[in-house]
Amino acid sequence: MFRTALRNVLAHKARLLMTVLAVMLGVAFVSGTLVFTNTLSNALQNSSAKGFDHVDVAVRAQDREDKGDTVGRTPELTQALLDRSAHVPGAASAVGVVRGFTALADKDGKLVGDGFMTEGGNYWGTKDPRYPLLSGHAPSGKGEVLIDSETARRTGYKVGDTVRISVDGPVLTPRITGVFTTDDGNVAAGGSLVLFDTATAQQLFGKPGTYDEIDVTAAPGTSQTALKSALDRALPKDTVETTTGQKLADEQAELIASAMSGLKQGLLVFAGIALFVGTFIIANTFTMLVAQRTKELALLRAVGASRRQVTRSVLVEAFVVGAVAATAGLAAGIGIGAGLKALLGTLGATVPDGPLIVTPGTVATALAVGALVTMLAAWLPGRRAAKIPPVAAMSSIHARATTKSLVLRNTVGALFAAAGTAVVLAATRMDGDSGQAPMGLGAVLLIIGVFVLTPLLSRPLIAAAAPVLRVFGVSGRLARQNSVRNPRRTAATASALMIGLTLITGMTVMAGSLQKSIDKMASAAIRADYVVSMANGNMLSPDVERTLRSTDGVTATSPLRNAPSRIDGQTEYLTGVNGSAIGRLTDLTVDDGTFAVGGSRVVVDDDTAKSHHWTAGSTFTVHYEDGKAQRLTVAGVYRGNELLRGILLDVTQLAPHQRDASDMQVMVKTSGGASDETKDRLVKALGTNPAIKVQDKQDISDDIGQMFTLMLNMLYGLLAMAVIVAVLGVVNTLAMSVFERSQEIGMLRAIGLDRAGIKRMVRLESLVISLFGGVLGIGLGVFFGWAAGELLGTKMTTYELVLPWDRMALFLLLAAVVGVLAALWPARRAARLNMLQAIKAQ
Secondary structure, eight states: OHHHHHHHHHHTHHHHHHHHHHHHHHHHHHHHHHHHHHHHHHHHHHHHHHTTTTOSEEEEEOOOOOBTTBOOOOOOEEHHHHHHHHTSTTEEEEEEEOEEEOEEBOTTSOBSTTSTTEEEEEEOTTOOTTSOEEEEOOOOSTTEEEEEHHHHHHHOOOTTOBOOEESSSSOBOOEEEEEEOOOOHHHHTTOEEEEEEHHHHHHHTTOTTEESEEEEEEOTTOOHHHHHHHHHHHSOTTTEEEEEHHHHHHHHHHHHHHHHHHHHHHHHHHHHHHHHHHHHHHHHHHHHHHHHTHHHHHHHHHTTOOHHHHHHHHHHHHHHHHHHHHHHHHHHHHHHHHHHHHHHHHTTOOOOOOOOOOOHHHHHHHHHHHHHHHHHHHHHHHHHHHTSOHHHHHHTTTSSOOHHHHHHHHHHHHHHHHHHHHHHHHHTTSOTTTTHHHHHHHHHHHHHHHHHHHHHHHHHHHHTTHHHHHTTHHHHHHHHHHHHHSHHHHHHHHHHHHHHHHHHHHHHHHHHHHHHHHHHHHHHHBOOSEEEEETTSOOBOHHHHHHHHTSTTEEEEEEEEEEEEEETTEEEEEEEEOTTTHHHHBOOOEEEEOOOOBTTEEEEEHHHHHHHTOOTTOEEEEEOTTSOEEEEEEEEEEOOOSSSOSEEEEHHHHGGGOSSOOBSEEEEEESSOSOHHHHHHHHHHTTSOTTEEEEOHHHHHHHHHHHHHHHHHHHHHHHHHHHHHHHHHHHHHHHHHHHHTHHHHHHHHHTTOOHHHHHHHHHHHHHHHHHHHHHHHHHHHHHHHHHHHHHHTTTOTTOOOOOOHHHHHHHHHHHHHHHHHHTHHHHHHHHTSOHHHHHHOO
């Protein structure tokens, strides 16, 4: 039986080709993901480990937990602690580290890096072991800086050039005095690093005389553990904590591995979708191959082969096909991993140098996935073939599905579909978080139900295309009959395309609806003409709001300033605003009381009010971060949204209790409204600062739209693999169907249907099947998009369903194109059949 199985594989090489390609693509996706993430993780870990070469023990301030009505404050690392650290037994030297956001503009005035990775720091003395100088000398004062070599290469800056930088206030224009090298992971990922002398860094980052970290180097012969113990004895345990450089490197490696794990899981989900779609092709292929060899299998049964042996022979064929496809997929995956790494470089992301990592686990996973998926998909056709009695198989009376089997299938499908629909509908009534798991379960049940019911659905839906197909005469009528001749095969072929389009349509509906909802939220909640914020999401200096307030044409401004506090023993964040102007800058719906902010009067969003059982007129005691308390009165309760929520109080009440005041955003109202001229005036008033964004409502909406578009395009690209596999399925089904109908095609040619008519028949059959899968996929995608939106609507009051009719029409057109392209080779093959040889085919 084993030799028979191998001979069958060799005898049907061409017919198994599409199956091999489908499995190979899925395995390549899986192995490519593993190779790429392992390679990137290894390179980043090695690079980050180098950054701790000069750190034997790091001294950091201990985080203070909130206790009672006191907000915890992190203690400071002072110069005294630095001096004490440098003189403990076993210490060779100690370096004080200062860090902070620093925006650097390129020669065109644009922000270098992606905002979150544009950092600044201090250069220690005249020589810093952390940052070897390639050229130039150490900086001194605000007028001098160093930049990293990667930034210098990307921007074209060199020693002696003047650059524009900003920390959180005015723009500075220092001169570059040197260029240094670094193993900093942010720089490796495409960011920038600007270094000042220590005193300047402390002043700019609001940390005069203090440090973020103290890095201590061990003397020769002293281990990291011994140095840590000496520092623990010398330094106050209640304010600082010590960590060895090795532990820091290990922690960094864990963080990188964790980040890579999220990326890996996301990519593997899409690889799983491609493999799942591939199972339809595999099952279809083996079902057709087994059907073609029914008499052969019956003869084997008649001469003594058991049912188990017949099933096993089919599984052996599947294993051989899967192993070949997995091996090819692994090789392709290694190439994909290398290609993705190179692609990152071309897109501007700098990836640290390192070898391509192909672990034994990757090899084992690729081979196991390819073989197991193929064998699982082929098991049911093999089992079905083994159950056919030999006499019935030789008489071919088994070919037609029994009424009992169809009734059973339709009943099971209807139950699954009904259960899935009920669970999804029930989930839409739940809270956003609690409804996610039921929603996912319901979606899976519904997709399974629709797949099982697809043979039943194929007849009426394909029949609806009959009037159009009649236009094509005999070819059209034959195409319709062929597409419903074997409903199960049609269903399996269409389902592969259905799954891909379901996911694509659902995500498109969600993205369009979210974009519309956020547009409504911005226009409904904000009356301000502009919102000013940092490019990287960091805090703004209060100087920004003061500068804007004094700018010509500005009629009202208000900061949005966050600060922690303790209320009823719980941590609550306060938002400081300009009480006299906030009413003109926002348009919030008040459900209770009045929107009045000033003195001890505050307004509270509905969720916070509900959690504390507050209503208009309620009073409560707030404990600020400096430990002082104040009695406040709730003037009104408003409906919070994604843009504005929490406790709003006048910033004049909040500022005296803050040591380092900073604003999240500044809202601006102007006399002339939003215009290009007004925006330019505001940008110039802020010194054309590369770190600061000035956005009107449309800019905010466009920013969000760009994010959604980027995410959608990435998801489309990932799901393209599943669509390609579905195309292979259509090609495979048509090619094998043509082989099965060789005799019939020969008869059609003999009675007068020309080659063009044969081609037209196959193409129309492919088009009908593809459009059938497209209609099902788009329909399910709209339903899932609506359901997910209903769930999201419990948290986003402005959510509104938007059906992207143009995109859906495009997806349906894509399904038609898939059908036309998939039919090219099978149609050509059918038309080239020799009619006399085809008629003689048995």
